[in-house]
Amino acid sequence: MKVEVEYLEFMWPMRHFLITCGEFSGASNIIAVSFCFPVSKNPPLIACAVGRNSYSRKLIEKTGEFVVNVPSARLKKEIYFCGYHSGSEVDKFKATGLTPLPGRKVKAPIIAECLAHMECRVSQEVETGDKILFIGEVIxxxxxxxxxxxxxxxEYASGDFPRKVYSLRFLR
Ligand SMILES: Cc1cc2nc3c(=O)[nH]c(=O)nc-3n(C[C@H](O)[C@H](O)[C@H](O)COP(=O)(O)O)c2cc1C
Structure with a gap:
């Protein structure tokens, strides 16, 4: 017998990424995202679904840019901190001890402790539901x-369905 389920539970495990946004020399932020995936090789495009009411959405819309930082599994604690707190209330760089460095082509900082960085310029923004899908060209x-x-x-950061995030604040 098959029973009805929450569809999202069956999409995991997923990789975790840390997206940085805002400005290195101004307000900046880090958001943990798993809904982040390539959608074109040529041109190189990445799509990231970011909470409609998140602080990151505001910063990405302001600058039209974001950076996908690739963390290793060692940064799990920091990833969960960035996923449980909003930059509207706490400076996540200060709180986690992650180090901001200037981006090469974008205003947003990158995270020094991450292994790879994709600097993106927003090319499309789609309202999907409780998320805004930002499609960024990798510049x-x-x-x-x-x-x-x-x-x-x-070992890249990945994990199972973050039940706590969904139950507490996934509608942010
Ligand atoms: C492992 C993990 C994955 C997450 N994936 C997403 C995601 O793909 N999209 C999203 O909007 N929020 C996701 N979240 C939740 C956001 O990181 C969270 O709502 C965050 O507090 C928003 O921060 P902000 O208000 O500073 O932008 C995830 C959280 C965790 C812990």
Whole structure:
């Protein structure tokens, strides 16, 4: 017998990413996202679904830019902090100790502790429901040299359905 389920539970596990937005020299923020995936190779496009009422949505709309930072599994604690708190209430760089560095082509900071960075310029914005889907053109992509050359094996951050996020605040 098959029973009705919450469809999202069956989409996991997923990779986790840390998206940075805003300005290195002004207000900036970090949001944990799992709804983040490539949607075109040529042109290079990444789509990220960001909460309709999130602080990150405001910053991304203001600058038209964001950075997808790729964390290793070692940053799980920081990822969950960024996923449970809003930048409208707390400075997540200060609270997590993650280090902001200037982006190469965008105003948003990158996260020094992450392994790779995709700097994106928003090319389309789609209202999907409780999320806004930002489609960004990758204008610069770079990674730690030994990772780019596949000299080290990395365990990327990923995980199961974050029940706490969905139950407490996924409608943000
Ligand atoms: C592992 C994980 C994955 C998440 N994935 C998403 C996501 O794909 N999209 C989203 O809008 N929120 C996602 N969240 C929740 C946001 O990170 C959370 O709502 C955050 O507090 C919003 O921050 P902000 O208000 O500073 O933008 C996720 C949280 C966690 C812990």
């Amino acid at each position: 610069e992509a770079y990674a730690e040299e030994e990772i780019a050359q596949k000299k080290v094996k990395v």
